[in-house]
Amino acid sequence: MAEPIFNRLALIGTGLIGGSIARASREFGGIAKTVVANTRSQKSLDRVAELGFADVCELDPAKAAEGADCVILCSPVGTYAALAEQIAPVLMPGAILSDVGSTKQSVIRDIGPFVPDGVHFVPSHPMAGTEFSGPESGFADLFKGRWCILTPPPGTDETAVTRLDTIWQRMGALTARMDAAHHDRVAAIVSHLPHLIAFTICGTADDLADETRQEVLKFAAAGFRDFTRIAASDPTMWCDIFLNNKDAVLEMLARFSEDAQAMARAIRWGDTAYIEDKIVRSRKIRQSLIELKQA
Ligand code: NAP
Numbered sequence: 001m002a003e004p005i006f007n008r009l010a011l012i013g014t015g016l017i018g019g020s021i022a023r024a025s026r027e028f029g030g031i032a033k034t035v036v037a038n039t040r041s042q043k044s045l046d047r048v049a050e051l052g053f054a055d056v057c058e059l060d061p062a063k064a065a066e067g068a069d070c071v072i073l074c075s076p077v078g079t080y081a082a083l084a085e086q087i088a089p090v091l092m093p094g095a096i097l098s099d100v101g102s103t104k105q106s107v108i109r110d111i112g113p114f115v116p117d118g119v120h121f122v123p124s125h126p127m128a129g130t131e132f133s134g135p136e137s138g139f140a141d142l143f144k145g146r147w148c149i150l151t152p153p154p155g156t157d158e159t160a161v162t163r164l165d166t167i168w169q170r171m172g173a174l175t176a177r178m179d180a181a182h183h184d185r186v187a188a189i190v191s192h193l194p195h196l197i198a199f200t201i202c203g204t205a206d207d208l209a210d211e212t213r214q215e216v217l218k219f220a221a222a223g224f225r226d227f228t229r230i231a232a233s234d235p236t237m238w239c240d241i242f243l244n245n246k247d248a249v250l251e252m253l254a255r256f257s258e259d260a261q262a263m264a265r266a267i268r269w270g271d272t273a274y275i276e277d278k279i280v281r282s283r284k285i286r287q288s289l290i291e292l293k294q295a
Contacts, residue, residue, distance in 0.1 A: 002030035005167050006096075010036040010068035012061050012083055013075030014048050016129060017100045019138025021072065022053045024171040027140040031167045038064035039135070040075070048135045066090040070164070072124075073099035073111070078240035081110035093118035096160050100126055102187060102237075104151045104180035106244035112153070120160030123151045125183065126173060127191070131232040144172035145293060151180040188248035192241060193256060196249065198230035199238070 009025065009032035011018040018037065025031035037054035038061050039045045049057045058064035065071045065087040073080055080099060091097060097119050101107045107123050115121045128146035130137065148168040152161045165175045178186070205216045205224070216224065242249055266274035289295040 002170070004029070004031055004033045005163050005170075006032040006068075006070040008032065008034045008036060008068040008070075010038065010058075010064045010071045011054070012038045012064060012071060012073045012087065013079075014039050014044070014054065014135055015074065015133050016137045016142075017126065018072070018074030019048070019051075019053065019135045020140065020142035021074065021100075021138075021171065023138055023140040024143065025167075026053055028170055028172070030170045032070065036064045036068065044135055051135055053138075062087050062090050067092065068095060070096045070098065070167075073097075073101070076234075076237045076240045077101040077103050077106060077110075077244050078236070080107055081114075084111040084114040088114040088116055091116055091119045094120075096120045096122055096164055098122045098124050098164055100124060101244075102191065102241045103245040104149075104183045104187075108151070108153055108180050120157045121153065122156060122161050122164045123153075123180070124164060124168065125149045125151070125187070126168070127187075128173070131229055133234045133237070141172065143168065146173055147294075148173040148175050149183055149186075150175060150177050151183050152177065153180075184245050184248045185251075188245055188252045192245055192249050193252045195230055195233065195238060196242065196253065197256075198227040201227050202231040 009021075011021060014022065014037040022035045022037060025035050034055045035053075036056040036058055037045070037048045038058050039048060042059060045057050045059055048054055056064075061083055069092065071087060071091065073083055075083065077099075080101065084097075093116075097111070097115060098121075099107055099111065101123070102125060104123055104125060111121065111123075126143050126146060126148040128143050128148075130142075150161060150165060150168075161177075168175050201224070206213060208216065220228070263275070263278060265271070286295070
């Protein structure tokens with residue numbers, strides 16, 4: 001087994017993503033000698049201890065980060081500024097500070113000012129997840145075959161970026177590097193807009209008259225069921241994502257709304273060619289995803 005890249009890895013937030021990193025570290029090796037788990041509440045931390053996938057459990061984020069050569073923030077993106085301020089004084093020179101947040105410009109804006117000299121800040125976003133949250137929802141294979149995008153700000157130490165890249169690869173992820181603004185636009189279309197649509201369609205169904213709503217639930221077809229799975233995601237996390245990727249989400253939503261209007265017009269006027277062309281293009285996208293093993 002490869003030598004661990006890090007001596008002490010601190011996970012600030014140990015729910016689905018943090019819990020999966022800890023489990024992957026234990027199962028695949030080559031990541032960290034010691035994994036420290038931190039959560040906001042004692043209740044979650046007790047659950048982490050019971051599940052036993054971390055070596056050390058620590059309720060105080062600064063104590064968790066103390067002595068760590070890699071600290072990864074794994075809580076909702078809206079919590080990052082306060083957490084970065086709290087842990088900054090204990091970060092060791094040469095340590096890597098990273099995160100797994102779903103938005104990247106906001107993370108650089110919120111964490112950047114607190115990064116002490118000599119600490120390497122390497123933001124990352126594993127494009128993997130489920131609708132479940134909390135320490136019990138994680139699993140070691142979550143990142144296998146999924147992309148993890150690193151968005152190091154210009155001038156970031158290359159050795160630090162490579163070390164972080166290596167642990168993601170050891171967790172089974174495919175890694176890529178991107179500028180944070182570009183990441184946010186990509187994430188807006190592949191993840192944030194689909195969630196926005198899922199939350200909206202579930203809301204629309206829920207607003208229907210009582211009798212119809214019962215029938216929606218009773219006869220839910222695969223299409224609606226798939227939306228409800230996506231819409232079951234954590235409210236705080238998603239509220240944070242929308243507010244912290246506002247520009248890109250609103251831009252993609254505007255484009256989507258225009259396209260939906262064009263589809264409505266084609267249906268109204270019986271424009272079969274337009275409708276079929278849209279569906280054929282969508283099927284091709286699905287086929288490409290299957291070929292890329294991302295389906
Ligand atoms: P999660 O399962 O809900 O876990 C969140 C963790 O953060 C918990 O340990 C929680 O502690 C802690 N936490 C919450 N609020 C906090 C605060 N104010 N201060 C300190 N810790 C706090 O969430 P997750 O799904 O792992 O998501 C974590 C991050 O990963 C988010 O930034 C999200 O954008 C990103 N991400 C998520 C997915 C996904 O599909 N879920 C995919 C990629 C990236 P308690 O349990 O005590 O509240």
